[in-house]
Amino acid sequence: MRIPILILQVAILAASVAVVTCQVWSFPYPSPFAHPFLTPKERWPEDQIKGWVESGVFEPAFVQYFQRDPERTIPPGNNLVAPADGVVKGIVETPEKKYYIVGLSFWDVHVVRTPVEGVVKSVDEEGEVVFRDKSETEGLAFLKEKASPVQKTVTIQTDAGEEYKVRLITSWWASRLKVSARIGQRVGKGDRIGRILLGSSVVIDAPPSEAFLTKVGERVVAGETIICQK
């Protein structure tokens, strides 16, 4: 009887030492034992994620969480839906276009969806500069913050002949953008067209006549939040 009790006691003591050691070792970040009790934001604070970005070594559990791709219920009707999960960072009007900017955080789903139904006319890639005409970036603070933004742009033409661009934008250090849409492919509203691997922003270039329903600072959900009623 003495030996099983001793084994039990050693197990309890070892577990206690492991808990405290992990606590000290992980500080100021939470210990792995605390992860199940914390929200993703508390589990992987921003400083920790920035450290992974700099070192290029990510915690597998975070990568698994980051790559989640939940199903969405696409609303019916003649409307535009949000292209990405995140917060509306700005709605910029120019005489030619309206830019609808969604900012993604580390904790948002990074799957990008089409705001409208139509045919993919082109998929373009640009590095270093986001807009060819420098005057277009005036007032677009979200781009100035980035050291060297890169982007992939999917141009979609609706059946009515209107043209919408969905820009996947990220910074040079996280410059991994995947576009799954192909030229000539017909896409439905809310369909997946790509993924941003880390970062950043998704911008819709819409005709100037569009009146967006959501305001700056509001949270939107890709494929579900109606951002414009046509």
Added chain:
Amino acid sequence: MSKMSPAKYVWTDGRFAWPFVVTVAYFAAAVFLFDLAWRVMKMPIDELLMAASVVFAVSFAGLLLAFRMFSRGAKREGS
């Protein structure tokens, strides 16, 4: 009154003394729960420390009382 050797509080009869094992586990749990509370509750650290000190003092006193009652019960059974 028989005097107990301090080593007996840690090791007795070829195994660890239960009060020692329970106290170590209690401290580990206290450290873990304090860290969790600090991350989840978002309280100012001074307020959290005060609340944690009260909870720790009360629960530790309860633990000591439980040890005392357990040892009295064991002595009564042994006599």
